[in-house]
Amino acid sequence: MRYFVTGAAGFIGSNVVDRLLADGHEVVGYDNLSTGNEAFLASAFASKRFSLHRADLLHDIDAIARAMEGSDFVFHFAANADVRFGIGHPRKDLEQNTIVTFNVLEAMQRQGIRRLAFSSTGSIYGEPDIFPTPEDAPFPIQTSLYGASKLACEGLIAAYCEGFGFSANIFRFVSILGERYTHGHIFDFMKQLTKDPHTLTVLGDGSQRKSYLEIGDCVNAMLLAISAAKPTKAMVLNLGTNAYCTVSDSIGWITDELGVKPTLQYTGGSRGWIGDSPFIFLDTRRIRDLGWRAEHSIESGVRMTVRYLVANPDLLQRSS
Amino acid sequence: MRYFVTGAAGFIGSNVVDRLLADGHEVVGYDNLSTGNEAFLASAFASKRFSLHRADLLHDIDAIARAMEGSDFVFHFAANADVRFGIGHPRKDLEQNTIVTFNVLEAMQRQGIRRLAFSSTGSIYGEPDIFPTPEDAPFPIQTSLYGASKLACEGLIAAYCEGFGFSANIFRFVSILGERYTHGHIFDFMKQLTKDPHTLTVLGDGSQRKSYLEIGDCVNAMLLAISAAKPTKAMVLNLGTNAYCTVSDSIGWITDELGVKPTLQYTGGSRGWIGDSPFIFLDTRRIRDLGWRAEHSIESGVRMTVRYLVANPDLLQRSS
Numbered sequence: 001m002r003y004f005v006t007g008a009a010g011f012i013g014s015n016v017v018d019r020l021l022a023d024g025h026e027v028v029g030y031d032n033l034s035t036g037n038e039a040f041l042a043s044a045f046a047s048k049r050f051s052l053h054r055a056d057l058l059h060d061i062d063a064i065a066r067a068m069e070g071s072d073f074v075f076h077f078a079a080n081a082d083v084r085f086g087i088g089h090p091r092k093d094l095e096q097n098t099i100v101t102f103n104v105l106e107a108m109q110r111q112g113i114r115r116l117a118f119s120s121t122g123s124i125y126g127e128p129d130i131f132p133t134p135e136d137a138p139f140p141i142q143t144s145l146y147g148a149s150k151l152a153c154e155g156l157i158a159a160y161c162e163g164f165g166f167s168a169n170i171f172r173f174v175s176i177l178g179e180r181y182t183h184g185h186i187f188d189f190m191k192q193l194t195k196d197p198h199t200l201t202v203l204g205d206g207s208q209r210k211s212y213l214e215i216g217d218c219v220n221a222m223l224l225a226i227s228a229a230k231p232t233k234a235m236v237l238n239l240g241t242n243a244y245c246t247v248s249d250s251i252g253w254i255t256d257e258l259g260v261k262p263t264l265q266y267t268g269g270s271r272g273w274i275g276d277s278p279f280i281f282l283d284t285r286r287i288r289d290l291g292w293r294a295e296h297s298i299e300s301g302v303r304m305t306v307r308y309l310v311a312n313p314d315l316l317q318r319s320s
Numbered sequence: 321m322r323y324f325v326t327g328a329a330g331f332i333g334s335n336v337v338d339r340l341l342a343d344g345h346e347v348v349g350y351d352n353l354s355t356g357n358e359a360f361l362a363s364a365f366a367s368k369r370f371s372l373h374r375a376d377l378l379h380d381i382d383a384i385a386r387a388m389e390g391s392d393f394v395f396h397f398a399a400n401a402d403v404r405f406g407i408g409h410p411r412k413d414l415e416q417n418t419i420v421t422f423n424v425l426e427a428m429q430r431q432g433i434r435r436l437a438f439s440s441t442g443s444i445y446g447e448p449d450i451f452p453t454p455e456d457a458p459f460p461i462q463t464s465l466y467g468a469s470k471l472a473c474e475g476l477i478a479a480y481c482e483g484f485g486f487s488a489n490i491f492r493f494v495s496i497l498g499e500r501y502t503h504g505h506i507f508d509f510m511k512q513l514t515k516d517p518h519t520l521t522v523l524g525d526g527s528q529r530k531s532y533l534e535i536g537d538c539v540n541a542m543l544l545a546i547s548a549a550k551p552t553k554a555m556v557l558n559l560g561t562n563a564y565c566t567v568s569d570s571i572g573w574i575t576d577e578l579g580v581k582p583t584l585q586y587t588g589g590s591r592g593w594i595g596d597s598p599f600i601f602l603d604t605r606r607i608r609d610l611g612w613r614a615e616h617s618i619e620s621g622v623r624m625t626v627r628y629l630v631a632n633p634d635l636l637q638r639s640s
Contacts, residue, residue: 087483094422098472102414126478138456141554143482148475152418155468158446162463163407163594234461274483 002026004071004113006057006104007078009036011180012119014044015215016075019223021047030067031078032056037315040180057100064107073115073226076104082183083123083146084273090145097149098156105160116168117226120154122211122240122280123147124172132283135172135236144275154236161233168233169225174240174282177301178215179308182315185247186305189254191316193262200255200262203272206248209279211240214296214304221292228290238282241294241301247272250302257306322346324391324433326377326424327398329356331500332439334364335535336395339543341367350387351398352376357635360500377420384427393435393546396424402503403443403466404593410465417469418476425480436488437546440474442531442560442600443467444492452603455492455556464595474556481553488553489545494560494602497621498535499628502635505567506625509574511636513582520575520582523592526568529599531560534616534624541612548610558602561614561621567592570622577626 003020007013008029013036020027021044029041029052044050053067057078068074080096101118108116124147125133126140142148160166175184192200213221221239255261270278296304309316323340327333328349333356340347341364349361349372364370373387377398388394400416421438428436444467445453446460462468480486495504512520533541541559575581590598616624629636 090422090426090480090483094419094476098418099414102410106410136458139459139556141556142475142478145476145479145483148472148479151475152468152472155462155471156414156465158462159465159468159595160410163410163465236459236461275479 001073002028002071003073003075004028004030004068005075005077006030007036008052009033009038009041010077010081011182012176012215012218013075013077014040014180015219016077016222017041017044017050019219021050025049028067028071029053030055030057030064035081037182057103058095061103061106064103065110068107068111068113071113074104074108074113076101076116076118079119080146083121083144083275087145087274093145093149098152101153101156105156108166109160109164114164114166115230116157116166117222118153118157118168118170120150120170120172121147122172122174122238122282123277124151124154127277131279131281133281134283135238135286143277146275158234167231168235169222169231170234170236171222171225172236172238172282173218174211174213174280176215176218177212177305179304180215181305181308182318185250186254186302187309187316189251190306190309193258193260194316197260198262199265200251201265201267202247202251203267204247204269204276205266206246206251206264207270208247208272208276209244209281210247211244211281212298212301213240213294214301217294217296221287224290224292225287237287238284239287240282240284241298242284243298244281245298253299253302254306257303321393322348322391323393323395324348324350324388325395325397326350327356328372329353329358329361330397331502332496332535332538333395333397334360334500335539336397336542337361337364337370339539341370345369348387348391349373350375350377350384355401357502377423378415381423381426384423385430388427388431388433391433394424394428394433396421396436396438399439400466403441403464403595407465407594413465413469418472421473422476425476428486429480429484434484434486435550436477436486437542438473438477438488438490440470440490440492441467442492442494442558442602443597444471444474447597451599452601454603455558455606463597466595478554487551488555489542489551490554490556491542492556492558492602493538494531494533494600496535496538497532497625499624500535501625501628502638505570506574506622507629507636509571510626510629513578513580514636517580518582519585520571521585521587522567522571523587524567524589524596525586526566526571526584527590528567528592528596529564529601530567531564531601532618532621533560533614534621537614537616541607544610544612545607557607558604559607560602560604561618562604563618564601565618573619573622574626577623
């Protein structure tokens, strides 16, 4: 099989690339390296079965289609992946998520490629009333431009399934942790603690409850799902652990791992930022019914991530 | 109050314009006249409180913002409004619905205008399992590019409410009938019967069940909803009658009204086109709880529409 992977140099994309190559597949990567990191593809470049297109997905559908030629399956991970800063540049989510996804679908259509997996998000549930939140939760009201843009992508993908015979796995992720993690609360906290180990500013009141999933578990789940029965149209699957923690829990594990005892300064409020969801905890029965289990607890995932960033201090110098 | 109405020369937009002017308001219309019809604004032009910008919403946010200056409230009706032909030109729904809505929101943001009403659609529910379908139905899978694009618009609007303090009424319409109706099954059937009153080709098997609402009832519902308590964020309201009919029922009323007895040729299948929903029937308790009632039955709406098109035969010559 030949897989086409957008966002191939990103956190999730590069881990999937490595796994696909290890499984003996051919992989064509596509990444504009705006947030991706070519260093994550070091082992991939050692394989003759891997190639990378350093190009953008926003403007040139023809170029995407040419790069896709001969591929059997598309993993679409390229995105503006940070939920927090949407209101500072609202066009970014529209362009990098909604319009880019349209371009990928159109390129697939031109090449007659109809199998797709897509990284969506638990943020799409807004502020749900049901926990753990199932895939068929009540029709949500969006609370972030990031969630809204991923909702738009899901809608486009489902419409291409219905209209053009595509078959898609749509994965709604909790936050993913582990090797090559490069943005999110652990990243921010470690950046702060690197500058000043005595003080840590925490967005919100620390009581926000979040669920996390380790990247290896995430990749296992995706590869299991796409190897199961091919969806007739769009199949939505939550991916997460069967647990959650508070921001304060996570701070405890991070500071313990680092051996620091900072004074915590909370900015206050039950949300860390506008559009923050105070509680994310997804019902993962669908993926567990396929036989998948997470091998890592949230605590284990947090500690692995801290150790990874300690071992790769240059990553903390990056802007996001 | 000064209202800014996009799609002001369209079926629904022009009816709202007339009502707002009759109620003593100022109205600024914005329409590129691609599907709108300036003749629908004949009475509006007689008012000094009305002005029309003949301009497009897709490319120039600055121009939209300038036209909006001084307005208090935006009705955003401009859209690619036909659910049926999405797969023939998928970019159209993305551009005319999703991106245009983003542009309208950005223009509002620049002008500090935060009150909005938006025309969404019952197509957004895809193929639901619950009838009548409530606003908080299980998270749907999209079945059309049109529905997907309206879903994207709803998500953007809700995110602007959360992020920027906007207040929005999102109306999910069934198909609207009545004066100035210019596309949909009655239009298509009458076009066919004008050419040949002896034969009528019907998409699907005629058993599709649909709900319809007369335009005067629709305008009443919207104006009632926006005059009720201002939503703190995005409030979604289904608009429809408390009933449905089959396509065959509707054909009976149309042919009776026209005095013709064509041979019916069904294309077959439970869906009229790819992405057609075989059953649309919305739960309208929310709007009825505000005191609204439909004054016209579906049959009355269909017959009014036929008589309107008979009295305005030039409309049937138009392409859509």
